[in-house]
Amino acid sequence: MLKLVSILLHISVVLSAQSNVLQFENLGFDGTYWSVASMKDLYSDKCTCELDDDKTSFSGTNAPLNEEVSVHFRGPLVLNKFAYYVSSSFAIDGDDNQDWERLSYYDSSSQTSENVTFLTKAGKNSTCLGVGLTYADTDGISKSDSSQILAEDTLIKSEEEFVIFSNISCGSSKVGGDCQVYRDDIPAYHGFYGTTKMFLFEFKMPEEDSVEKGSVYNWNMPAIWLLNAQIPRTSQYSLNSNCSCWASGCGEFDIFEVKNYTDSDVDKLFATIHDYQGTGYINEGIQIDSYIERNYDETMKGGVVFDNDGNAIVFVSNSTTFDQSIGADDINSVIKALGSASTLELSSVEPVSTSTAGGSSASSSKDSSGSIANVSTWMITLFTFLLF
Ligand SMILES: *[C@@H]1O[C@H](CO)[C@@H](O)[C@H](O)[C@H]1NC(C)=O
Numbered sequence: 524m525l526k527l528v529s530i531l532l533h534i535s536v537v538l539s540a541q542s543n544v545l546q547f548e549n550l551g552f553d554g555t556y557w558s559v560a561s562m563k564d565l566y567s568d569k570c571t572c573e574l575d576d577d578k579t580s581f582s583g584t585n586a587p588l589n590e591e592v593s594v595h596f597r598g599p600l601v602l603n604k605f606a607y608y609v610s611s612s613f614a615i616d617g618d619d620n621q622d623w624e625r626l627s628y629y630d631s632s633s634q635t636s637e638n639v640t641f642l643t644k645a646g647k648n649s650t651c652l653g654v655g656l657t658y659a660d661t662d663g664i665s666k667s668d669s670s671q672i673l674a675e676d677t678l679i680k681s682e683e684e685f686v687i688f689s690n691i692s693c694g695s696s697k698v699g700g701d702c703q704v705y706r707d708d709i710p711a712y713h714g715f716y717g718t719t720k721m722f723l724f725e726f727k728m729p730e731e732d733s734v735e736k737g738s739v740y741n742w743n744m745p746a747i748w749l750l751n752a753q754i755p756r757t758s759q760y761s762l763n764s765n766c767s768c769w770a771s772g773c774g775e776f777d778i779f780e781v782k783n784y785t786d787s788d789v790d791k792l793f794a795t796i797h798d799y800q801g802t803g804y805i806n807e808g809i810q811i812d813s814y815i816e817r818n819y820d821e822t823m824k825g826g827v828v829f830d831n832d833g834n835a836i837v838f839v840s841n842s843t844t845f846d847q848s849i850g851a852d853d854i855n856s857v858i859k860a861l862g863s864a865s866t867l868e869l870s871s872v873e874p875v876s877t878s879t880a881g882g883s884s885a886s887s888s889k890d891s892s893g894s895i896a897n898v899s900t901w902m903i904t905l906f907t908f909l910l911f
């Protein structure tokens with residue numbers, strides 16, 4: 524018993540460890556989710572959403588996060604640089620790697636932008652979809668009538684958000700269309716495709732000094748995350764789980780997220796996946812228990828690499844570069860130089876007991892304890908620990 528207690532103590536030390544590399548392994552599984560089929564009466568009390576009768580199936584490496592994703596930012600945050608890359612073949616431990624080619628780019632200081640569209644929640648407020656997306660003005664949060672890029676050093680405050688999509692417009696909104704069904708009063712763009720893709724950021728997450736504590740829910744809790752691009756095009760924050768594919772697990776990947784403003788957590792950036800791989804609890808998701816330190820005063824650089832072996836590697840490194848092309852070996856050595864990663868190997872399946880849980884039941888999972896997922900998380904951490 525004492526031995527168990529001491530092992531558990533060791534685990535809790537490992538659980539709260541600071542790291543510069545957080546790595547999910549075995550990412551991707553065979554599953555299904557429901558896309559939205561229709562949205563009606565957006566601005567009346569009769570507002571309704573319906574999911575497609577046919578499930579959308581996904582499978583393979585990094586699925587469903589191999590689908591197109593949009594990139595989301597919450598303040599307090601300054602985005603200095605953003606870049607999106609693809610590679611035809613890259614594995615973090617592989618030896619047949621191809622270079623990364625940059626397909627999208629934004630640089631605040633030179634006011635350069637390639638293949639990006641900044642959107643924000645400044646549209647009309649629908650009864651069941653919430654506030655719609657519009658083009659973001661140069662401050663990141665006001666409505667613009669056309670695509671703009673953020674002004675140099677734009678600081679968004681707590682709770683404020685903007686999103687980056689590609690500059691490729693969606694075809695018509697319909698089931699089976701290139702962007703599926705989307706809210707018809709938004710500028711709708713494609714997200715960023717790829718099984719093997721990489722997002723790099725240069726950013727600041729300064730202390731909140733202008734919004735009063737307690738006045739907003741996500742006070743002093745900056746974040747950078749990815750959503751299946753269908754989600755924001757229908758509804759990001761609807762309480763009605765039929766208004767987006769999120770609740771049925773089309774995918775969210777939190778790259779750098781402060782999850783609580785308490786003193787012990789406000790400087791910790793966690794990485795979390797929200798889908799049903801190895802968990803039945805979409806709200807909690809699966810989090811790597813180690814964290815990256817939030818640096819208030821310095822510019823941070825880093826990002827996430829999705830490789831073709833099912834690894835998703837979140838890292839911060841001052842050696843991060845944003846060149847048009849980045850050598851496979853260069854990325855590998857940037858990451859390797861950071862020391863050993865805190866890893867979490869995902870289970871290959873969704874739990875049987877919840878595999879039939881669709882959008883409608885998922886919204887009630889918020890209060891569930893998630894104990895099964897946590898036990899396996901602990902065991903994996905324990906194995907990692909004992910191996911050292
Ligand atoms: C999208 O971005 C690319 C790269 O910057 C550019 O060549 C292209 O003209 C842009 N397309 C549109 C529709 O803005």
Ligand SMILES: *[C@@H]1O[C@H](CO)[C@@H](O)[C@H](O)[C@H]1NC(C)=O
Nearest residue numbers: 647648649650651652653654
């Ligand atoms: C949008 O409307 C809902 C009620 O339908 C309300 O609760 C919410 O505060 C509104 N949001 C904004 C930003 O006005």
Ligand SMILES: *[C@@H]1O[C@H](CO)[C@@H](O)[C@H](O)[C@H]1NC(C)=O
Nearest residue numbers: 626627638689713714715716
């Ligand atoms: C813009 O990004 C999208 C990402 O989905 C990609 O398909 C497209 O090829 C990119 N455009 C250019 C000009 O690189």
Ligand SMILES: *[C@@H]1O[C@H](CO)[C@@H](O)[C@H](O)[C@H]1NC(C)=O
Nearest residue numbers: 572573574762763764765883
């Ligand atoms: C979602 O749609 C299903 C099927 O039409 C329905 O049974 C369920 O009540 C809806 N859920 C919500 C939250 O409206």
Ligand SMILES: *[C@@H]1O[C@H](CO)[C@@H](O)[C@H](O)[C@H]1NC(C)=O
Nearest residue numbers: 740741742744782783784785
């Ligand atoms: C932060 O932690 C406190 C205390 O544990 C809790 O009451 C609060 O709900 C948490 N806030 C968030 C946003 O999770």
Ligand SMILES: *[C@@H]1O[C@H](CO)[C@@H](O)[C@H](O)[C@H]1NC(C)=O
Nearest residue numbers: 543818821822823839840841
């Ligand atoms: C990056 O550089 C800054 C400023 O020199 C430093 O404070 C920070 O610790 C460095 N970050 C990493 C991950 O090495």
Ligand SMILES: CC(=O)N[C@H]1CO[C@H](CO)[C@@H](O)[C@@H]1O
Nearest residue numbers: 807808809810892893894897
């Ligand atoms: C009861 C409990 O400890 N739940 C935790 C399980 O793990 C998730 C992350 O994987 C946490 O968010 C839950 O709080």
